Amino acid sequence: MEIRIGIVNTARELNFESDASLGDIEAAVSAALTGNDAFLKLSDNKGKIYLVPTATIGFVEIGSDEGRRVGFVA
Numbered sequence: 001m002e003i004r005i006g007i008v009n010t011a012r013e014l015n016f017e018s019d020a021s022l023g024d025i026e027a028a029v030s031a032a033l034t035g036n037d038a039f040l041k042l043s044d045n046k047g048k049i050y051l052v053p054t055a056t057i058g059f060v061e062i063g064s065d066e067g068r069r070v071g072f073v074a
Contacts, residue, residue, distance in 0.1 A: 003062055007052065017045050033054055
């Protein structure tokens with residue numbers, strides 16, 4: 001699953017891919033934003049762990065597993 005996180009007052013976004021399911025990622029983001037957690041904790045498919053302060057999250061975009069198209073679209 002492709003994840004893109006926008007951080008407030010930062011020009012770049014955090015992009016990575018995770019093996020977690022859509023439901024698991026959505027539940028973690030919702031729990032972090034509605035609860036008293038100081039950080040959103042997610043891991044990518046290479047084993048890296050990302051901790052993002054919940055106060056600075058601008059948006060979270062969760063993509064699909066479908067591959068990118070190769071070639072030209074008519």
